[in-house]
Amino acid sequence: AGLGWIGKHTNLITKDYGSWLFLGELLLDIELDYDPPFYEDLCGKCTACIDSCPTDAIGSYKIDAKKCISYLTIEHRGKINEDISNKLNDWIYGCDICQQVCPWNIKFSEKTEDEAFSKRELIEKMDNTSWNTLDITKYRELFRKSAVKRTKFEGLKRNIKLNNK
16 A cells, blocks of 8 residues: 555554554545555664564564464463463563564654543552452453453453463
8 A cells, every 4th residue: 555564573664653553444435546555675674673572473574473472462362371471571461562662663753642542540540459459340440442451351360460470
């Protein structure tokens, strides 16, 4: 679609926004003028994402989901292997280290003004005791209309427990 290129961390990168973006689609029944495809790879010799991944999940232009903290703490159901769970580094939902170190994201880092993306005060006030005693009612309150619900209550509790070893 001409938006950008797939980076070594396997995320779409654009010249204007780095990889901090959401993709969407429109289904239309009209013909559109298309942008030319984007064939450049602007990662060059950079390996910041590969070098920074705590579980070595990223290879050059490929990712091993069985090692990816984001996949394991959000999408994966069931037990997380101990060799990976020991590397969670206090992450209980997602990771994004590969995006945080990407020079394209550093260059275009910009805080949004959209309130929908602002930190939630209830979550900011949570301490270790609050996380460890999280029940389903509090979970629903904290994460109402949030993508965190993708991991389900049981998954989040699993992740919290793994970080208390």
